[in-house]
Amino acid sequence: MRRGRRASWTARWRVATATGIAASAWLCAFASGTAPVAHYVLDPAKGSLEFNFDQAGAQNKGKFTRFQVSFDFSPDSLAASRLEVTVEMNSANTGDQERDDTLRGADLFAVAKFPQAHFSASQFTRTAGGFEALGKLTLRGVTRDVRVPFTFRNATENGVAVGYMSGKTTLRRLDFGVGQGDWKATDQLGNDVGVSFALRLTAAAR
């Protein structure tokens, strides 16, 4: 009888503990959006971040060669997903020294004063074509909401989880003050600037 009671208490304790753990796990999962979120960083060798703009009716292209990406993402837990991108503005490269120097100058990117641009997004939605991130872009010291539609595909390569992310959006340069003095005019240098990216991300320890 005594022994039975003790056994019964032990069993109850075990059940309670198990239930508690399960409940906690469930709550955690619920809070974080029901599924684990992978942490990805950029594979610098396989990431492109490009921009294009209209100059006197002709499309000019450029790219940023140095930028960092941190992406906590799972298509199944968008609520727990988070994207952080930091761009070294000095790495702007259009393949022409004079044009690059002009871009980096005080009237446009002003890299001496604003060396980095930053995009931070924690609101993600599913769209017909993939996903959309709504976040805040800080460029040349001005922060504005920016929507970035993108596609995401994950895979396992040589035992490593990887993600392929690509998309494009259009920014209005004057919203961020990119264009002071003569450059405020948009007849020679268009206001719309296309930004596109194609990234290979690798899963990393947080």
Added chain:
Amino acid sequence: MVMRNTTERWGALSQLLHWLIVVLIIVQVTLAEMADELPAGMKKLTLLARHKSFGITILGLALLRLAWRLRNPTPLLPGTLKPYERALARITHLMLYVLLFAMPLSGWMMSSARGFPVSWFGLFQLPDLVPKNKALYEALLTTHGTLAAVLAAVVALHAAGALKHHFIHKDDVLRRMLPFPSTTSGVKR
């Protein structure tokens, strides 16, 4: 005034194209000189964009002019010319035609090689003629400048020839490229 050329006179279209291109070349030299003076910036880009647009315009007019010339009679050179004068006139005219194509094409190639695509007055973008290449750009920049100097020399020779015909030979060679009627003297052959 008739549209087509005769063996005596240039027709209205040939005259229009000739003088329009003269005006555009003066505009081109002015824009190029002004842009050269400026540091990199919006004003320089604006001037160069116009220079490119006018250059493409000249290329189009040159094509039209060549096509029109091939489908029309060409006014004959005066018969009084010595063989070397005749040869000089022919070479000068040939070089002018070649340069009317070579100048805009070298400029267009130069823009492509530098990675600054060409648009025609912002209305449409032209394709790149050559891939982006710094060494090629430098070579084309030199070419474009050299051709401009050659063009200046050939234009001077052409104008001197026309004035010599008008004031020394006192023939109709200059007048037949002008819209007002010829004098009664006619073309001496």
